Amino acid sequence: MSAEEMAAAVKASDSIWSVEGAHRVPYRLYTDAEIYRRELDRIFHGPYWSFVGLEAEIPNAGDFLTTRVGESSVIVVHGSDGVIRVLQNKCAHRGLEVCKRSHGSVKSFQCPYHQWRYGLNGRLLGAPMSKGVNGQGGMPEDFKRRDHGLNALRVATRGGVIFASLDDPAQSLEDYLGPKMIRWFDRVFDGRRLRVIGTSRQRIPANWKLMFENIKDPYHASLLHVFLVSFGLFRADNPSATEMDETGRHSVLTSCRSDAKEASTPNRATAEMASFREDLKLKDEKLLDIVKEFDGSETVVMQTIWPNLIVQQQANTLATRQIVPRAPDSFDLIWTFFGYADDDDAMCARRLRHANLMGPAGFVSMDDSEVMDAAQRGIAADSSGDAVVEMGGRGTEDQDHIVTETAIRAFYAYYRQVMES
Amino acid sequence: MSAKIPLGLRAEVDDLYARYATILDEGPLGSWSSLFRVDGSYRVITRENLDRGLPLALILCESRAAIEDRTYAIENTTFALPRQTRHLITNLVTTEAEKSDGWRVEANFAVFESLEERPTRCHSTGRYRDILARDDDGDLCFVEKVCVCDSPLVPNSLIIPL
Numbered sequence: 338m339s340a341e342e343m344a345a346a347v348k349a350s351d352s353i354w355s356v357e358g359a360h361r362v363p364y365r366l367y368t369d370a371e372i373y374r375r376e377l378d379r380i381f382h383g384p385y386w387s388f389v390g391l392e393a394e395i396p397n398a399g400d401f402l403t404t405r406v407g408e409s410s411v412i413v414v415h416g417s418d419g420v421i422r423v424l425q426n427k428c429a430h431r432g433l434e435v436c437k438r439s440h441g442s443v444k445s446f447q448c449p450y451h452q453w454r455y456g457l458n459g460r461l462l463g464a465p466m467s468k469g470v471n472g473q474g475g476m477p478e479d480f481k482r483r484d485h486g487l488n489a490l491r492v493a494t495r496g497g498v499i500f501a502s503l504d505d506p507a508q509s510l511e512d513y514l515g516p517k518m519i520r521w522f523d524r525v526f527d528g529r530r531l532r533v534i535g536t537s538r539q540r541i542p543a544n545w546k547l548m549f550e551n552i553k554d555p556y557h558a559s560l561l562h563v564f565l566v567s568f569g570l571f572r573a574d575n576p577s578a579t580e581m582d583e584t585g586r587h588s589v590l591t592s593c594r595s596d597a598k599e600a601s602t603p604n605r606a607t608a609e610m611a612s613f614r615e616d617l618k619l620k621d622e623k624l625l626d627i628v629k630e631f632d633g634s635e636t637v638v639m640q641t642i643w644p645n646l647i648v649q650q651q652a653n654t655l656a657t658r659q660i661v662p663r664a665p666d667s668f669d670l671i672w673t674f675f676g677y678a679d680d681d682d683a684m685c686a687r688r689l690r691h692a693n694l695m696g697p698a699g700f701v702s703m704d705d706s707e708v709m710d711a712a713q714r715g716i717a718a719d720s721s722g723d724a725v726v727e728m729g730g731r732g733t734e735d736q737d738h739i740v741t742e743t744a745i746r747a748f749y750a751y752y753r754q755v756m757e758s
Numbered sequence: 759m760s761a762k763i764p765l766g767l768r769a770e771v772d773d774l775y776a777r778y779a780t781i782l783d784e785g786p787l788g789s790w791s792s793l794f795r796v797d798g799s800y801r802v803i804t805r806e807n808l809d810r811g812l813p814l815a816l817i818l819c820e821s822r823a824a825i826e827d828r829t830y831a832i833e834n835t836t837f838a839l840p841r842q843t844r845h846l847i848t849n850l851v852t853t854e855a856e857k858s859d860g861w862r863v864e865a866n867f868a869v870f871e872s873l874e875e876r877p878t879r880c881h882s883t884g885r886y887r888d889i890l891a892r893d894d895d896g897d898l899c900f901v902e903k904v905c906v907c908d909s910p911l912v913p914n915s916l917i918i919p920l
Contacts, residue, residue: 535815536812537804689815690820704837710915
């Protein structure tokens with residue numbers, strides 16, 4: 338055996354994957370602390386574009402928000418020169434989080450400990466007593482303020498959406514997304530000014546990958562979500578598609594709503610759905626007063642962008658969902674609901690009403706957070722063995738329906754490359 | 759200085775909030791909507807959004823019909839792990855409402871949640887900012903109920919209303 342073959346053999350036996358492809362997913366991926374550390378290093382702190390916020394949240398010079406790239410705390414700030422920067426929220430002196438507020442507007446950032454003060458561009462403006470007091474103390478002669486700024490991340494923006502990376506993604510954001518994904522991304526972020534209508538945050542007691550799997554799995558949506566199914570918002574018999582970029586790391590699920598009458602009529606597909614309720618009627622029908630606002634017949638577009646973003650368009654509710662990993666069995670999900678600056682009052686009211694479908698109390702998404710909790714409990718109780726991900730075959734190709742788990746397989750095929758290389 | 763609220767009215771307000779908590783914790787959830795006027799509204803918002811002037815609600819019911827839809831969904835269409843809640847409501851302050859015939863009531867709330875195989879935890883704390891009025895039968899009811907959550911972060915899901 339050559340050294341190369343030996344290395345390959347060792348690697349294969351090291352692998353916790355029981356199959357060549359990604360149609361069986363080892364449960365250890367959801368519980369193992371070492372794997373989680375590796376995910377932070379390789380994926381979240383690695384050479385990929387992570388979502389950090391919307392420009393509409395920080396429209397003026399001095400506006401900032403704080404968030405996380407992986408577990409790393411960052412400040413997203415609108416500079417006095419108009420440039421959006423993403424700075425590590427970690428004092429260059431002793432490592433404190435310099436900024437503790439989630440949003441605000443400032444002229445500079447000052448660390449509370451020794452009052453080191455930084456400009457909106459991250460440069461150190463002042464460090465008290467650095468020249469000493471009455472000839473005593475002070476920093477060494479060779480201390481230079483310019484060597485001690487806040488660490489700046491690489492930044493890319495498109496359509497008002499801000500991405501950053503702690504490493505060097507090497508690819509432009511456009512190449513990173515790829516032409517197939519950009520088409521859907523630009524459908525919502527079409528250059529119009531966005532208007533943020535609010536943020537929801539939830540801490541979900543489950544592994545972060547379960548969130549991506551959930552959105553990449555349209556099969557569950559037509560079964561678990563009685564609300565979606567019964568009102569025809571998402572059904573296995575609706576015209577739909579599941580598509581990936583060429584790497585498999587990003588995906589998009591699209592579906593077209595059946596008309597209301599057709600939706601409430603039982604058929605062969607609904608017979609398979611134990612959860613379908615023919616009798617379900619809203620007393621306040623304004624909840625589902627949906628207005629067509631985008632080109633094409635798709636009424637649901639759920640896009641997942643590696644490594645931490647979901648873009649949601651369901652009815653007239655639009656939101657980004659940002660995944661912030663916290664531990665093998667915990668992540669935060671930050672929802673930023675938005676519309677457009679040119680929405681009229683009726684559309685603003687409609688978006689707020691449709692937001693009832695989503696978020697921690699959403700008619701649809703509360704099923705998901707509860708299911709993820711139950712999944713993590715089941716897996717943590719015994720993390721031996723593999724999950725079976727074989728609906729729609731064992732491959733990772735695009736499919737023109739949603740009775741499939743192909744997008745999950747594509748995600749894990751890419752994940753394996755990143756984690757095992 | 760607003761007019762002094764008679765003790766009898768204060769007792770009625772106390773009673774409404776006690777019934778509210780009892781219905782949410784002990785059921786039947788179907789009676790929850792009966793505490794609201796037909797045009798009554800219910801909203802759960804976070805202090806974070808309120809402070810930023812952003813209108814998003816975690817739950818938005820603009821009518822008693824919408825409250826009934828929410829109740830129906832919780833009981834019939836939602837998947838949720840079994841849980842028991844406990845609503846504690848304190849520090850009620852009743853004043854005459856400025857713009858309508860009725861009263862403004864503010865109060866603190868704490869909602870505890872118990873799930874199987876886990877110790878009881880505090881799910882949320884916050885402040886009610888409500889408008890009360892008398893219905894056609896002369897009973898006190900909610901015209902507007904706003905629950906302002908202190909924390910921006912929801913522990914997993916919000917299933918049972920606050």
